[in-house]
Amino acid sequence: MEAISLTPLLNPKLTTSKSLSHHLPKSISCSLNKRTTATLSKPNRSWITHLQHGLAAAAISLAVNFSPVVPTVQSPALASEFDVLNGGPPTETYVVDDAGVLSRVTKSDLKRLLSDLESRKNLHINFITIRKLTSKADAFEYADQVLEKWYPTVEEGNNKGIVVLVTSQKEGAITGGPAFVQAVGDSILDATVTENLPVLATDEKYNEAMYSTAKRLVAAIDGLPDPGGPQIKENKRESNFKTKEETDEKRGQFSLVVGGLLVIAFVVPMAQYYAYISKK
Secondary structure, three states, X not given: OOOHHHOOOOOOOOOOHHHHHHHHHHHHHHHHHHXXXXXXXXXXXXXXXXXXXXXXXXXXXXXXXXXXXXXXOOOHHHHHHHHHHHHOOXXXXXXEEOOOOOOHHHHHHHHHHHHHHHHHHOOEEEEEEEOOOOOOOOHHHHHHHHHHHHOOOHHHHOOEEEEEXXXXXXXXXXXXXXHHHHHHOHHHHHHHHHHHHHHHHHOOOHHHHHHXXXXXXXXHHOOOOOOOOOOOOOOOOOOOOOOHHHHHHHHHHHHHHHHHHHHHHHHHHHHHHHHHHHHO
């Protein structure tokens, strides 16, 4: 720095007032120039910096608002089937409504019906709803997995039954131990799996699907007449193609309209032309 060289102790040669007067204006001038430049450029840089920060904040806000939410690995929608497996059988109720599609009334009706069955027949049935399967191919494999996980021994699972309804796939499955399968019968098991669960689930009538299945299973165990499943609605699709008669009728109407337009297009101008000539 030139200001340091002006100190007499460090540089004895620069002790005269002439040398001091020669160097002071230059150092002061340089300092003033630097300060002036910094002062003039600071507002511009500050304005540009604020503008850049504002644009960056706006871009981040738009990205956050419009970017899709990616579910994490621990999201309930992805881990629900594993939560059901690890959670074990319900203790105070007979229902595990992981999909959240059953009403309180349905849960209460199922508990009353199934608790009465267990007290009379010593058969315990659990009803499960889940949203989606990711670990198993279908509801049957998952139902078997639940039965083996919850009741690992033959003695524990002998009188147990598992009813599974997958809401996203609109399908269900029923499995159980030997005592349960024998009490219900293969025909009713097949009927509930092919009628009650999938048909009503397709119409998103999940409460009716589960409760009607429970009543049908209990009736079979009690030896009562089968209440039957829901009636399958045959949706007859109406054809969008017109018949030959309709096509001929429309074609005739179209010909009349076109012919009338042609007459108007040629006759009216001719009449106007002859009227114009006759006036002359």
